[in-house]
Amino acid sequence: MPAYDPSAFPPFAVTVDLVVLTVRRHALCTLVVRRGEAPFQGRWALPGGFVRAEEDLGAAAARELVEETGLCAYDPAAPAPVPSNGAHLEQLATYGAPDRDPRMRVVSVAHLALAPDLPAPRAGGDANSARWAPVEELLGEDAAAGAGGGGAGTLAFDHSRILADGVERARSKIEYSSLATAFCPPEFTVGELRRVYEAVWGVALDPRNFHRKVTGTPGFLVPAGGTTTRQGGRPAQLFRAGGATLLNPPMLRPEV
Amino acid sequence: MPAYDPSAFPPFAVTVDLVVLTVRRHALCTLVVRRGEAPFQGRWALPGGFVRAEEDLGAAAARELVEETGLCAYDPAAPAPVPSNGAHLEQLATYGAPDRDPRMRVVSVAHLALAPDLPAPRAGGDANSARWAPVEELLGEDAAAGAGGGGAGTLAFDHSRILADGVERARSKIEYSSLATAFCPPEFTVGELRRVYEAVWGVALDPRNFHRKVTGTPGFLVPAGGTTTRQGGRPAQLFRAGGATLLNPPMLRPEV
DNA sequence: ATCATAGTCGTCTCCCTGACGATAAACACG
DNA sequence: CGTGTTTATCGTCAGGGAGACGACTATGAT
Secondary structure (H helix, E strand, C coil), X not given: CCCCCCCCCCCEEEEEEEEEEEEECCEEEEEEEECCCCCCCCCEECCEEECCCCCCHHHHHXXXXXXXXXXXXXXXXCCCCCCCCEXXXXXXXXXXXXXXXXCCCEEEEEEEEECCCCCCCXXXXXXXXXXXXXXXXXXXXXXXXXXXXXXXXXXXXXXHHHHHHHHHHHHHHHHHEXXXXXXXXXXXXXXXXXXHHHHHHCCCCCHHHHHHHHHHCCCCEEEEEEEEECCCCCCEEEXXXXXXXXCCCCCCCCCC | CCCCCCCCCCCEEEEEEEEEEEEECCEEEEEEEECCXXXXXXXXXCCEEECCCCCCHHHHHHHHHHHHHCCEEECCCCCCCCCCXXXXXXXXXXXCCCCCCCCCCEEEEEEEEECCCCCCCCECCECCCEEEEEHHHHHCCCCCCCCCCCCCCCCCCCHHHHHHHHHHHHXXXXXXXXXXXXXXXXXXXXXXXXXXXXXXXXXCCCHHHHHHHHHHCCCCEEEEEEEEECCCCCXXXXXXXXXXXXXXXXXXXXCC
16 A cells, blocks of 8 residues: 555545525525536536635535525534524535546535525626526426436536435434424424425425424424414414424434 | 636645444444554554545545455445445545645545454554554543543544544434444344444343344344354344335434 | 353333314404 | 404324333353
8 A cells, every 4th residue: 555645646626515405485495506617508506616725624615605695604513693694504425426527536525504595596796697496396306307317407517416415414304403493584483394394305294293293392492582473374483493403202204 | 706717726635534333342443553654653543545536435435445454345225245244335524624634735535334343454464553443442432531632542633533423423323224234244143233233322222122123123134044143042043134224213322 | 950141022101103173363355 | 243264282092112121932051
């Protein structure tokens, strides 16, 4: 085995790609930007960019998140003071197939961000080249776009795979953590939280059992001023996310 | 935002580091190698190495695994034919703090490998510079080594963090998947599987309830010839891993 | 023969969950 | 102003799974 030689290593570019998920109009959506350049020109892609020379991976992801959405990533270690435009950010996985970028060897550290519903995307200054796309539309949950897998509306590079991995991570993680509150504004109702679960999982949940589960789990929700708001029918109690991060026992998504 | 310019990117080195876990003598152990060079010379570190120019990340990890242990990583997609010296291999996370290697900017894609108990480590030809170290000894589950966190026996670089993340991944993943069988030989008894859980979680489990759970979960275990073996008392039935990869409902580790 | 060690089968109770009835509090109508 | 609709919230009930154990079985060690 060759010795660890700092001067003889293959040159890599390292980027971060972002899977930014939100719930809009009862559907799970992700932020995509239109490519203006050579490979996959005109196709939609996940936002991302190069990691700078003296920048940590998480910092690069947070920087890209601000540039693309204006969202401020909050540290999971921090206590309650979540800014109103805060988003959950975590590392997802790293993708480095030799041919994933035809121009050169690029290793991309994908990150997953969960954000509450936002007014409109602003692509770092360039408008209309970014949008919230329903995940179902991009992934075609039902075997999209004929043979080969490279359907019409599929994302550039291996971004479809990255998106699929990010969505699956989000779907499984809200089972056993309180992460679903990251999709909600600072104060929210039980019904709003339930609609988040329904949108992410793509299923319908029983309102009564859901209410019992989330209000009965200590530390999950704390009443926020006991106030109410309206969204249709009877006013609902407002909550904010409690300190608990782990849901035990978990709330398993219904099978089949 | 600067355009995607392939010729102007900061130079990175990309490596893979391996958290190879196994269960030896009732204890969760990991493979560590002794560093012979400049930074952290003489300290123990996780095995790893550079990703080659035309090599996929997973391939690089599998190559390192063979070089260090002789273990052959099997693809999770593959069916039953698991080689006797096969190991589970999956990507863990990527670590890229700017100062994690004092010599240059190195981004390391850590991987997690789970292997059955092996005779003895062979460090790619170099013996006695590799060993199976009990995880508890390396991580000091009980706030090891005074202040600062850089205790006496701690690993080089940020490898203690990587190891901790890998161990936590393994601990949580055997809850809801059949991954614990990766620590066992192709044929094993329920008691051996239980001792794996006990070693990984560091708890004692009720043999009766454990037996009921694993034999009652369809697809988890399949009887292997109905044969028996001895390990002390009454002979036990032999099983091999079934096709099921997900455990539903999960087997949650006891709290506190 | 007796003991120690493991494996395996049962039982009992508690808690959680899914299914679903019932009530409450707002709004949109006519 | 009543009625219907929508949503929130509380209750009830049956079934399943898990923790706590008792009991029995089949080996080897003494």
